[in-house]
Amino acid sequence: MYVVIVGAGEVGTAIAKSLADVHDVAVIDIDGSRVERLMYETDILGIEGDGTDLETLEEANVEEADILIASTDDDETNxxxxxxxxxxxxxxxxxxxKSAKFLRTWQRSERAFGIDHMVATNLLAAETIAQVVGLPAAQDVEMFADGLVQMAEFDISESSPVANLTVEEADRYESLTFAAVLREDTVVIPRGETVLKPGDSVIVIGSPDSVHTFAHELEPDTDGTPNILIVGGSDIGYHTARLLQERGLKSRLVEQDHERAREIAEALSDTTVLESDATDRGFLEQEHIEDVDIIVTALDNDEKNLLAGLLAKRLGAKRAVAVVDSGGYVDLFEAVGIDVAVNPREATAEEITRFTREQQAENVAIIESDRAEVLEIEIDEESVLVDRPIRESVADLPTGVVIGAITRDGTFVIPRGDTVVERGDHVVVFVEIDSLEEASGKL
Incomplete structure (x- = not known):
């Protein structure tokens, strides 16, 4: 497949690096230094120029492209x-x-603007936050098979009930699979004797009920409806509150600007909107910050998001989720005390990359910046899994593959060694990135 990417910023660069290993990729950017750096780091064709200029696009052989991705920081340019x-x-x-208004226009008319697929950065970031907020302790959450299967990533802390247990000891859930352990820079495919160590992240795949039970055991104080405080009435803050409200989770939203606070209050009838400064310690104490389960900081400034999140946790909030505009700050935020840092550009790059890969799979989740993927595959007669027990067929798969769940005719099937996979089943599998190409050819 030949892919042309316009824009070599954080989003375009991440997409190019993710696709270049298996596809032919050309990248266009008006900044020659960006193009040169990306060509040095990745096997791509780099072109300095304006992606809105037909001559520049033709220089990239756009007529031969299977996919064109417009990923600059300017909506109109894209x-x-x-x-x-x-x-x-x-x-x-x-x-x-960035703006959801363009998405709404596009959704009302087939191929509006000449666009086949549109990704709204702010809305996507809000959806990511809403998924994480809805599952206690989770770092990442994805749904598969029309909601019958859930994948989630959890950090193992010193105080975690499963810390220092083997997988066999921790696995008390009938419809849950421990798919992988992320340990420093390595991916460990767990066996029964694998020990879950503090500092590890664990990927689980299973029914939503089992995943939620596991989450609540990791964070036993989070049973019931969470107390959620959103800081900032930005586009991301507004959409986060709206999505939570649609899911029956009421939240409070703090916005300092009077007009914006009034606008959000009128739009979200089941969200309590407070007009104040969320970095004011007195205000937070007045609002009983010590009772807050999750604080989401969605201001338009990374430093303020960090300050508001850390202050809230210092005053007793249990968990902090922060929007981080600069991808370079994500690890820093999480190192100093923010529990989950959501970078809209990273989320967008993953979504676009995921969409290109869904040409071969029903659904795709990208794990830890492309260290692994979770795929939903519909089984056909060419799959090595079809009409065979799992214990027999996995011998024909790479070692970096774990079968996490199966759905059949709208029901969840627990994968066991003697489970026979049938044609038409939807199988959700974890695949290490080094095993992806080989596994895709066999699944």
Whole structure:
């Protein structure tokens, strides 16, 4: 597959690096130094120029492209790039936009703007936050098989009930699979004797009920409806509150600007909107911050998000989720005390990469910046799994593959060694990135 990417910022660079190993990739950017750096780091064709210019696109052989991805930081530039591409080719076009207003317009008309698929950065970040907030202790959450299967990533702390237990000792859940352990820079495929150590992250795949039970055992004080405080009425803050409200989770939202606070209060009838400064210690104490289960900081400034999150935790909030605009700050935020840092650009890059890979799979989740993937595969007659017990067929798969769950005719099937996989089953598998190409050819 030939992919043309316009924009070599954080999003475009991440997408290019993820796709270049298995596809032919060209990257266009108006900044020549970005292009040169990316060409040095990755096997791509780099072109300095304006992606809205037809001549520049033709220089990248856009007529031959299977997919064009417009990923600059400017919404209008991305839309014009896709529209220009449409004049010379039938390439599948993907546009990144920050504002959900463009997404709403696009959704009302098939291929509006000449765009086949649109990803709204702020809305996607809000969806990521809402998923994490809905599952106690989770670092990452994805749904598969129309909601019948859930994948989640959890950190193992010193105080975790499963710390220093073997997988066999920790595995007390009928419909849950311990798919992988992320330990420093390595991916460990767990066996019964594998010890879950403090500092590890564990990937589990199973029914939502089992995953939620596991989450609540990791954080036993989080049973019941969580007390959620959102700081900032930014686009991300607003959409987070709206998504939580739609899921029956009421939250409080703090916004300092009077007009914006009034606007959100009118739009979200089941969300309590407070007009104040969330970095004011007196205000937080007045609002009983010590009773807050999760604080989400969604201001338009990384430093303020960090300050508000750390202050809230210092005053007793149990968990902090922060929006981080700069990808370079994500590890720093989590190192100093923020529990989950959500970078909208990283989330967007993963979503676009995921979409390109869904050409071969029903659904894809990317783990830890492309260290592994979780795939949903519909089994056909060419799969090595079909009509065979799992214990027999896994011998034909790479060692970095774990079968996490199966669904059949809308029901969850617990994968065991003697389970026979049938044609038409949906199988959710964990795959190490080094095993991905071989596994994809066999699944």
């Amino acid at each position: 839309i014009v790039t896709c529209s220009t591409t449409m004049t010379v080719t039938e390439s599948f076009t993907i546009s990144r936009v």
